[in-house]
Amino acid sequence: MNAPFQSPGESSRGNDPRLPLKLLIAAPRGFCAGVDRAIEIVERALEKYGAPVYVRHEIVHNRYVVDSLKAKGAIFVEELDEVPDDAPVVFSAHGVPKAVPAEADRRKLLYVDATCPLVSKVHRQAERQIEKGQHILFIGHAGHPEVIGTMGQVPEGQITLVETLEDVASLPFAQDDNLSYLTQTTLSVDDTAEITAALEERHPRIVAPKAEDICYATSNRQAAVKIIAPSSDLVLVIGAPNSSNSLRLVEVSQRLGTDAKLIQRADEIEPEWLEGVGTLGLTAGASAPEKLVREVVDRLSEWRLVEEEPVTAAEENMIFKLPRQLTE
Incomplete structure (x- = not known):
């Protein structure tokens, strides 16, 4: 059959x-490891100091994560002036401008920095490049917290944001100017390669980071x-x-x-x-x-x-x- x-x-x-x-x-x-660390920092701070613990900016960009931490006692704010004098505060994984911990120190706030170590590495590179007298071209997206944090590591006027190939073409620097570049850690690998190639072609003496900044x-x-x-x-x-x-x-x-x-x-x-x-x-x-x-x-x-x-x-x-x- x-x-x-x-x-x-x-x-x-x-x-x-x-x-x-x-x-x-x-x-x-x-x-990733930086996100795992940042979330654990907020959870450990809640265990150690008790609720509420304030967090400046979203600890990471995910609503589910933020809401879960809110349920445990975290309070998310945008600026330090929203944090009471006697409350602990955590800085987000994206990093903050130098002015933020300086203000926290001035107010004697108890703060914990959850900046991703790979972002902190870029911050340190920025400081070293400025010490060498280089003007920094920073490849990133305007308004992103990581970009705001990194650009806030150096004196105003010593770093220029580059977002596109068109930005590279309109840079007001001469070929022999003392330039270096850094990048945001979360960029498109391919886009960034195009922009860095254009920078190096236009400014052959530009100093590249010692290692890839994209994490x-x-x-x-x-x-x-x-x-x-x-x-x-x-x-x-x-x-x-x-x-x-x-x-x-x-x-x-x-x-x-x-x-x-x-x-x-x-x-x-x-x-x-x-x-x-x-x-x-x-x-x-x-x-x-x-x-x-x-x-x-x-x-x-x-x-x-x-x-x-x-x-x-x-x-x-x-x-x-x-x-x-x-x-x-």
């Missing part, structure tokens, strides 16, 4: 009416998207709209010709996005916890029969030490 006819994939699905969906999950994704986590997450995007019909990036590294992941996919959407939570996904999609790429910016990734997988599984396939671009095992004041 002949076996009954089965449509493709039916044998593996049984009577499940959901269409199959291959889910390419990028690795590395989500939290390992940003580079690794972009590398993973470069692997999954060409094989995907759509890429979802979990991250906040004010998260630089998350926005760059969307751009990386789009430049490879694959549509990408930035989402903060699973409930933002619309079922029609999956029409005609057989393979979906999924990643998360460096401020997004793994819990949100699993939420998205569960949401997709409501509509499709999901087959997860991890795609690894690099292994990460970086750990940053906590400030001594929280470990003693």
Whole structure:
């Protein structure tokens, strides 16, 4: 007796009416060492000093993380003048201008600096370049907290922001001027390479940083998207709209010709996005916890029969030490 006819994939699905969906999950994704450290700093400060602990600016750019810390007793503010004199305050992972800890010292505030060590490294480089009499060209995005913090490490007028190739072309410096450059840690690797190449062509004597300023986590997450995007019909990036590294992941996919959407939570996904999609790429910016990734997988599984396939671009095992004041 002949076996009954089965449509493709039916044998593996049984009577499940959901269409199959291959889910390419990028690795590395989500939290980096600097974000892990910053969140733990707030949690340790709450344990040590008790609630409330004030945090200047979002500790990292993720609403879920911020709301979770609020529930534990953290109060988020934009400026130090919102912090009472007797309350502890944490500075965000993005870094702050020198004027901020100076003001905290003046007010004798108890503060903990959660600046990512890789951002602090850029701050130190900026100081050294100024000591050598170099004018700094800083590649970054205007208004981003990391850019504000880094530009605030040096005297006004000694650093110039460069955002685009057009900015490079309009710089008012001569070829023999004493210049150096630094970059924001969460930029597009490819865009930054184009801008630095243009700077070096226009100003052959410009001094480059001793090591790459774009952090390992940003580079690794972009590398993973470069692997999954060409094989995907759509890429979802979990991250906040004010998260630089998350926005760059969307751009990386789009430049490879694959549509990408930035989402903060699973409930933002619309079922029609999956029409005609057989393979979906999924990643998360460096401020997004793994819990949100699993939420998205569960949401997709409501509509499709999901087959997860991890795609690894690099292994990460970086750990940053906590400030001594929280470990003693």
